[in-house]
Amino acid sequence: MQRARRHDPHPTPWEVPLAIVIGSLLLFVVGAHLGRGIANLLSAGWWEFPDRADLFTSLPGLLESDASAGLTAPHPTVAPATMLWVCIAAVELAILGLIAAGIRAGLRLWGPSRVQGVATRQEAERLLGRARLRRHAAIVRPDLYGKGRGQA
Incomplete structure (x- = not known):
């Protein structure tokens, strides 16, 4: 209805x-x-x-x-x-x-x-700042910096 x-x-x-x-x-x-x-x-x-x-x-x-x-x-x-x-x-x-x-x-x-819903590098840096991006890298890009990635 x-x-x-x-x-x-x-x-x-x-x-x-x-x-x-x-x-x-x-x-x-x-x-x-x-x-x-x-x-x-x-x-x-x-x-x-x-x-x-x-x-x-x-x-x-x-x-x-x-x-x-x-x-x-x-x-x-x-x-x-x-x-x-x-x-x-x-x-x-x-x-x-x-x-x-x-x-x-x-x-x-x-x-x-x-590309849907992904900010460009410049937009992310402008909004979040470089230091905050590095601190929260696992949240922003879990595919690259999440738990269990890159660790042997």
Whole structure:
């Protein structure tokens, strides 16, 4: 009866990975447009980012090497296809590196191999002091300094 009244506030196991995948896909779409903007800035000297409404509809044209797809103002010169693809690839690689670093940091904090309930050496020394740590070593680390350990 008690369990029926309780609510689990944690998300179900599939929601967090789905949010990570959708967020990563959105970052890759924005990265493609950012790469196009950088290519146009470097080669043609102008910068424009598409409207939010055209963010996904202009993506097929952009992937067909059209550096002006989805932009509102007509421009006389656009970035060549090679420059466009180099800039898009550079931005996408940077985004991929940031996503990998974020996933690694998240797994270190919340993943299955995280260290639970153990203070770092600096935290223990700051809270307890070196002399107290030495006096109570058998309590703090019974696996290393407990009774019967290291004695022949």
